[in-house]
Amino acid sequence: MGAAYGWFRTDVVLSHGDALPHVLEERMVVASLSTSVGGGWSLTGLAGGVIDGALHALLPRSESGVRRIRNALGPGAVIGVALSRTWIEETSRTPFLSTSFKLAASYIPVVGQANASDGLFAMDLRASLTVGKTIGDVFTPYLSVRAFGGPILWMRVDGLSVGTDRYHVQVALGASLHVPLGDGRTLTATIDASPALERSLSAGAAVSF
Numbered sequence: 199m200g201a202a203y204g205w206f207r208t209d210v211v212l213s214h215g216d217a218l219p220h221v222l223e224e225r226m227v228v229a230s231l232s233t234s235v236g237g238g239w240s241l242t243g244l245a246g247g248v249i250d251g252a253l254h255a256l257l258p259r260s261e262s263g264v265r266r267i268r269n270a271l272g273p274g275a276v277i278g279v280a281l282s283r284t285w286i287e288e289t290s291r292t293p294f295l296s297t298s299f300k301l302a303a304s305y306i307p308v309v310g311q312a313n314a315s316d317g318l319f320a321m322d323l324r325a326s327l328t329v330g331k332t333i334g335d336v337f338t339p340y341l342s343v344r345a346f347g348g349p350i351l352w353m354r355v356d357g358l359s360v361g362t363d364r365y366h367v368q369v370a371l372g373a374s375l376h377v378p379l380g381d382g383r384t385l386t387a388t389i390d391a392s393p394a395l396e397r398s399l400s401a402g403a404a405v406s407f
Contacts, residue, residue: 202402
């Protein structure tokens with residue numbers, strides 16, 4: 199079981215009648231619980247909350263350029279499930295190779311200060327391929343490539359806008375630190391960052407038994 203804090207910022211394209219991208223950013227905290235389900239697969243359930251964020255709408259002006267409108271996002275909820283498996287176990291000379299498939303959904307009931315009836319719903323289906331190597335049984339750096347997609351529904355008072363992420367891909371670098379606690383337990387602290395495309399930063403800790 200574990201807990202994590204995460205932040206992301208990405209460009210999205212919504213059906214406002216224009217082709218300009220918007221910018222969506224959120225901060226969230228989640229708790230997770232994992233178990234083995236056989237065949238080398240592990241199942242993880244997660245639930246938590248969206249702390250805050252913003253949807254920056256880029257709208258065309260009558261003259262040259264664009265204007266930016268910041269719609270603040272109120273607190274919301276997030277829930278998800280993931281399946282993961284290590285296909286190639288690492289050795290003293292070779293790294294490990296693993297995959298993960300995650301489905302998550304979030305809902306934020308308030309978008310903007312004046313539009314309390316607005317809401318933002320997003321669904322994310324994500325597949326990742328990760329390569330890493332443990333050093334001294336303690337430190338594990340890794341590289342992860344992720345492909346994802348899913349609808350974003352902005353339920354505005356003046357109509358529904360449907361969209362999705364602009365990129366559908368993410369490349370992240372991360373590292374885990376493993377600390378034995380005794381009695382077969384291990385504390386693993388992880389940090390993960392993506393500096394381009396869908397930009398994100400997360401940090402968390404988990405205890406395995």
